[in-house]
Amino acid sequence: MAIPPPASDDQASTPREDGSRLAAFQARMFLGKTRRRESGTYFLVLGTTxxxxxxxxxxVLSSSAITSFASGDSGFFGAFLRQGTFALIGVPLMLVISRFPISFWKKWAWHFLGAGILLQLLVFVPGIGISSYGNQNWIRLGPLTGxxxxxxxxxxxxxMGFILWRKQDRLRDWKHALIPVFPAAVLAIGLVVLGADLGTGIIMFAIFMSALYFANVRMRILAIPLIFGALAVAAMTVLSPNRVARILNFAGDSCDASTDISGLCWQPLHGLWAIANGGVLGVGLGNSKAKWLWLPAAENDYIFAIIGEELGMVGAIVVILLYLVLTFALIRVMRNARDLFGTVVTGSILVWxxxxxxVNIGVVIGLLPxxxxxxxxxxxxxxxxxxxLLGIGVVLSIARDSNHKPEDDALNDTLGARSWAPRVPA
Known part of the structure; x- marks a missing residue:
């Protein structure tokens, strides 16, 4: 190797210049580390979403066009324009919060729960809370409803992810496993059920149980809230004549369109007829007959029936496969999470x-009431x-965190090796 000639006096670098070059090199290295590439799991979750x-x-555009026109809601595009506006709000928010560090979610966990409970209490305030389809679980603030x-x-x-993460070494004791998460969950679910929205309450209870499950709480401890929840659902079902009628119609298969023109059987029957009309390949996008005011909530709870009618069995299977791909991606995020917080939060959002x-698809195809x-x-x-979308944004934040190397985070010096064994699907 040839040795370069010594630098002349006017070419020789000074110590100050050497220090500047070293600082610039270190800055470039730091920026290169902070601009690390996201993992494939990150993009799989984002792309599927x-x-x-x-x-x-x-x-939504196809299924709501007729009802929007009939109600005079901005012609055929009223519901679609609203949904598109919320998508334009939600997708950027998802991308923004995906950049937040995990420490942000842990620091503000109590505030998030408190804000959610305060918002839910507004449904009982006269002039703000409104009823929809018999449920008192909506609010109106000016022109906005939610x-x-x-x-x-x-x-x-x-x-729950934050609390279970903080208590991860004490979760074998039923007191630490259930307090304070069980009372808080009862309060949150109770406020929802108090507004007569039992369906959302059941979903929230499933979320609560999944958080305990993925935190590796013992099965005999999980049996306590499970029995309590089952008894509560049974009691609320028996005390509601409408819910009892739904269960009886579902269990007895007594729905008859000739005798039940506008009763409890109308919606599930027309939903099944819409899917049957679609066949394998569907009647074509925009050609649904059920959306012509035959199927209630065609763009909401029964949008899967319109998918089956217009896109056929092929389109319905594609939608189901997309949810399965999202499941696979979220399980990968859970397995790669660096602490119990990431596992519990991602698993709970997966169940949600x-x-x-x-559950929605099971209702539409007649497997559930x-x-x-x-x-x-x-x-x-x-x-x-x-x-x-905000929930997916939190998952993306966890996925980004799991992609960091241990030496990139000074907190690993205090956290040390994992002391928990997450209960994650293989």
């Missing part, structure tokens, strides 16, 4: 979005869409 939102916008229970779900999830999706829960990321409803 955006694909589902895009399908939802198309189907369902606070959707944001309460996310606040409860982040808070994917679990609620399959009518519960009145929307299809996440697809159904019309700005509050539900934005809250789901």
């Amino acid at each position: 955006l694909f589902l939102v895009a399908i939802g916008l198309v189907m 369902q606070p229970s959707e944001f309460l779900k996310l606040g409860l999830i982040v808070w 979005i994917v679990g609620q999706a399959f 009518v519960l009145g829960v929307p299809l996440p990321l697809l159904s019309s409803g700005g509050t539900a869409l934005v809250s789901c």
Whole structure:
């Protein structure tokens, strides 16, 4: 190797110049570390979510066009324009909060739960709370209406993840495993059920149970809230004649369109007829007959029936596969999470979005009685869409955190090796 000639006096660098070059080199190295590439799991979650939102916008436009025109709501595009506006709000918010560090969610966990409970209490304030389809779970603030229970779900999830993370070494004791998460969950779910929205209450209870499960709480401890929840659901069902009638119609298969023109059987029957009319390939996008005021809530709880009618069995299977892909991606985030907080929060959001999706689909195809829960990321409803996108944003934040190397985070010096064994699907 040739040795370069010594530098001349005017070419020789001074110590100050050497120090400047070293500082610039270190700065470039630091910037290179902070601009690390996101993982494939991150993009899988993001891409699947955006694909589902895009399908939802198309189907909301198709399924709501007739009802929007009939109600004089901005012609054929009223519901679609509202849903598109909330998508334009929710997607950027999702991307913004995906950049937040995990420490942000832990620091503000109590505030998120408190804000969710305060919003839910507004449904009982005269002049603010409004009733829809017999449920007192909506609020109106000026020109805006929303369902606070959707944001309460996310606040409860982040808070439970934080509490269980802080107590991870004491969760084998039933007192630490259930207090304070069980009383807080009872309060949050109770406020929702008090507004007669049992379907959302059941979803929130499933979220609560999944948080304990993924925190590796003992099964005999999980049996305590499970028995309590089952008894509570049974009592609230028996005390409601409408719910009893729904269960009897579902269990007895007594729905008859010739005798039940506008009763409890109308919606599930027309939903099944819409799917049957679609066949394998569907009648074509925009050609649904059920959306011509035959199927109630065609753009909301029963949008999957319109998907089956217009896009056929093929389109319905594609939607189901997208939820399965999202499930796979979220499980990967759970497995790669660096602490119990990431595992619990991601698992709870998985149960919330994917679990609620399959409950909705089960209702539409007749496997479950009518519960009145929307299809996440697809159904019309700005509050539900934005809250789901915020939940995915938290998952993306956890996915980014799991992509960091241990030496990039000084907190690892205090956290040390994992002392917990997450209960995550293989």
